[in-house]
Every structure is written in structure tokens, then in C-alpha cells.
Amino acid sequence: DIVMTQSPDSLAVSLGERATINCKSSQSVLYSSNNKNYLAWYQQKAGQPPKLLIYWASNRESGVPDRFSGSGSGTDFTLTISSLQPEDVAVYYCQQYYVTPITFGQGTRLEIK
Amino acid sequence: QVQLQESGPRLVRPSETLSLTCTVSGGSISVYSFYWGLIRQPPGKGLEWIGSIYNSGLTYYNPSLKSRVAMSVDTSRNQFSLRLTSLTAADTAVYYCVRAASSIAGTGEVDSWGQGILVTVSS
Numbered sequence: 034d035i036v037m038t039q040s041p042d043s044l045a046v047s048l049g050e051r052a053t054i055n056c057k058s059s060q061s062v063l064y065s066s067n068n069k070n071y072l073a074w075y076q077q078k079a080g081q082p083p084k085l086l087i088y089w090a091s092n093r094e095s096g097v098p099d100r101f102s103g104s105g106s107g108t109d110f111t112l113t114i115s116s117l118q119p120e121d122v123a124v125y126y127c128q129q130y131y132v133t134p135i136t137f138g139q140g141t142r143l144e145i146k
Numbered sequence: 147q148v149q150l151q152e153s154g155p156r157l158v159r160p161s162e163t164l165s166l167t168c169t170v171s172g173g174s175i176s177v178y179s180f181y182w183g184l185i186r187q188p189p190g191k192g193l194e195w196i197g198s199i200y201n202s203g204l205t206y207y208n209p210s211l212k213s214r215v216a217m218s219v220d221t222s223r224n225q226f227s228l229r230l231t232s233l234t235a236a237d238t239a240v241y242y243c244v245r246a247a248s249s250i251a252g253t254g255e256v257d258s259w260g261q262g263i264l265v266t267v268s269s
Contacts, residue, residue: 073255082259137193
């Protein structure tokens with residue numbers, strides 16, 4: 034299985050400041066045939082199911098605010114929130130869909146400082 | 147916009163079998179390029195993919211659960227189902243029905259989630 038490791042486990046950021054969450058996969062999730070990274074990011078607010086934010090490592094899902102961005106390639110990826118808003122308090126997960134079983138990171142809890 | 151709804155028992159006894167049904171509305175389960183699946187989340191913990199099924203009946207299961215899992219699809223009812231056998235307390239979780247894009251792994255990114263159903267395994 035591909036192991037997804039997120040850092041940090043929790044993060045406190047001031048409103049309006051940048052938040053950065055990292056995700057590392059135990060093997061590359063870059064498919065050389067199409068040069069795509071099979072990596073997604075999700076946001077889960079308390080009491081709700083997760084919501085897809087980013088797919089193909091850097092493609093923003095429709096309706097997701099542009100303060101959310103994804104970057105990285107191969108084994109190292111980053112989710113960045115450029116200007117933290119109160120509604121961004123949540124747990125964030127990365128997921129690889131390069132091989133079965135698809136696997137998730139352990140989650141990063143984001144709070145307001 | 148597609149919606150998914152989980153239905154099934156909320157309390158199951160150890161060693162018994164869990165049967166969950168996922169009902170899809172707002173779209174056809176027979177549409178190409180989407181897989182239908184289940185992901186679970188133990189209370190206060192992370193996400194675990196259980197398995198996925200295509201409208202043809204092609205399935206992918208998590209190897210960690212493969213011996214205990216079976217999924218089926220009923221396109222006439224726009225539903226898919228999960229059977230999970232030999233339950234233990236470790237199977238206590240919120241079970242989410244999901245729709246995922248197709249990928250080289252079978253299941254791709256998950257773009258639609260049900261609200262989830264908490265299933266507790268206890269005597």
C-alpha cells in the first residue's frame with residue numbers, strides 16, 4: 034500500500050495569514066504516461082462528510098475558493114490556503130488514487146490562532 | 147447534482163454481518179466514468195476506503211478487508227450495496243457512500259459523499 038503522511042498533525046494560523054499543509058507519499062503517484070499526479074485534497078468540517086478541494090494535485094474543484102491551491106509532484110505535495118478565513122477551520126486530508134487500495138493521509142487539523 | 151443516501155442498521159452485534167444500501171438520486175448509477183463506493187471513518191479517526199463498484203459489477207476491494215467484503219449494484223433501483231461479515235468493535239465507524247471518478251487505480255478522486263451512517267458494533 035502507498036502510505037500517505039501529512040505534516041503537521043495540527044496547525045493554528047491567524048485570520049488572513051497563509052496556511053500550508055504537507056503530504057508525502059511512500060512512492061511516486063506521478064503517472065509518466067500522462068504526466069499527472071494522482072493526488073487529491075479534501076476538507077472535512079465538524080459533523081460533515083469530506084469535501085473535494087483539489088484533484089490531479091493542483092486542479093481546483095468547481096466552486097472551491099481560489100485561496101485554496103495545491104502544488105507538488107512525485108512524492109511531495111502541498112495544500113496552501115493563501116488567506117485563512119473562519120470557515121476554513123476543518124481537518125484536511127490528502128489521498129492518492131494511483132494504485133489500489135486508494136489511501137488517505139492521517140489528516141491535519143487547522144484552527145484559528 | 148448527484149446525492150447519495152446510506153441506509154441500514156445502526157447497531158450490529160459482534161460476529162454478525164452488516165448490510166448497507168446506498169441510494170443514488172439526481173443522476174444515474176449507470177453513467178460512464180464513475181465508480182460507486184464506500185469509505186468509513188471510525189469516531190475521531192481518519193478515512194479508510196472499503197471498496198468500489200462499477201455499473202457493470204466490476205469491483206475493487208481494500209485487501210485489508212477483502213475476505214469480509216462484498217459489494218453489488220442494482221442499476222434498476224439506482225442502488226449499490228455493501229456486505230461486511232464477521233464484525234468486531236474495530237468496524238465501528240461512520241460509513242459513507244461515495245461517487246468517484248474513474249482512475250488507473252479504478253477509483254479516483256471522490257467528488258460526492260453521502261452524509262454517512264454511524265454503525266456501532268456492540269453486544
